[in-house]
Amino acid sequence: MKVLALVLAGGRVDELLCLTEQRPKSALPVFATYRIIDFVLSNLMHAGIRNVGVLSQYRPYALVRHLGTGEHWDFVGRNRGIRLLPPYRGLKASDWYKGTADAVYQNTSYIETFKPEHVLIASADHIYRMDYRPLINFHLEKDADATVSFTRRKSRSSRFGYGVIDTRGRLQDYQERPDTPPSDWVSMTLYLFKTEFLIDMLKANAEEHSHEFGKDIITRCVAKYRIFGYRHRGYWAYARTIDSYYNTNMDLVRGKIALEDWQIRTNLLERCTQADRPPAYVNGKISNSIISEGCIIEGTVAKSLLSPGVTVAPGARVTNSIVFHDSSIGPGSKIDKTICDKDTSIGRGCIIGGSPSSVASLEFGDLLSSGITILGKNLTIPDNTTIGENTAIYSSAKFSSIRIDAGSTLR
DSSP: OOEEEEEEOOOOOGGGGGGGSSSOGGGOEETTTEETHHHHHHHHHHTTOOEEEEEOOSSTHHHHHHHTTSGGGTOOBTTBEEEEEOSOOTTSOOOOOOSHHHHHHTTHHHHHHHOOSEEEEEETTEEEOOOHHHHHHHHHHTTOSEEEEEEEOSSOOTTSEEEEEOTTSBEEEEEESOSSOSSSEEEEEEEEEEHHHHHHHHHHHTTSSOOOIIIIIIHHHTTTSOEEEEEEOSOEEEOOSHHHHHHHHHHHHTTOOOGGGTOOOOOOSHHHHGGGOOOOEESSEEESOEEOTTOEEOSEEESOEEOTTOEEOTTOEEESOEEOTTOEEOTTOEEESEEEOTTOEEOTTOEESOSOOOOOOSSOTTTSOSSOEEEOTTOEEOTTOEEOSSOEEOTTOOOSOSEEOTTOEEO
16 A cells, blocks of 8 residues: 655744744754754664655745755665655745645645555654554545544543544544533644545635634535544653643653653754764763763762753753753853753853742743743853743853843843
């Protein structure tokens, strides 16, 4: 059976604030050395799916650089490959994708080129390990027009799509972001379609005002066609918000994820030939943390994840934090519950986070209220600066004071 995969990787996701200021969410670092898109690409590789189209539109440079030729996921060869698909339709000027369904609709010619029997559509925003072959077999056994993959969540939230699945696997009901979820089975934004059925549904949806798979296509198909629900059991995270992204990373530190069993691949050749970085140098104290190659640790690191090339100077302390590539924490500085983006330099004697406050972000109160501090890319934090919790500092920010109150936003 011939399956073509399309990966939805174009979104910025405003809920992640300055972390997606200069990159799509799919290219966001996770677990110190990976990108979020690595998980779906590795799943596709392990399932033996040979051809993958990646649909992207927002600031794609970081994603293009990371994907390279696709060799890191074995997508190079005469009969296999990975291709980036930007927004474009016919001979007209480029159009932004208007939704997940429109993104696929604009690339129907790409689908038809490969003449697949089925099309697997997967979001690049989710973190999980899944063998897609049982999903494909389930889809074939049921002779499904479409199969939607679900995972069980004990806590129900209106942020997700929910399905009601009967004992035969038939999808009885599907609701996108309902106020009262009808079940605890959450959509993984992972769909498998018969190709002809998919194209028919996309053509019909193109005449509508909304173009989303969950809300507009799956919801309307449930009662009329053979739509089934596949139950996935295992770790799954949808790191859409600051809190969920932070907690997903910390799940690795807490031992909730056996990442060594997932066999996830990434591009180790980007970012200054990461594969050639020396081993981490440690002349300090480390506890319950992930420390990557090229790090220099002369201070203290606890319950944190450090990407390659991070420097922690003598007397510095990093706790409960996530620090991206090649950032540095100066002598005597202390950072706690902070997400620090790439190439940011924190001066000596700084205090960032770590001072419990009930003050939520004044601008993003619904997104930044649990005490996390976010530092954007390429920042230079002056010596002796104090930055309170629930603060977001964008890469273009200028420091006019060395005291930044809790709940602030600097641009």
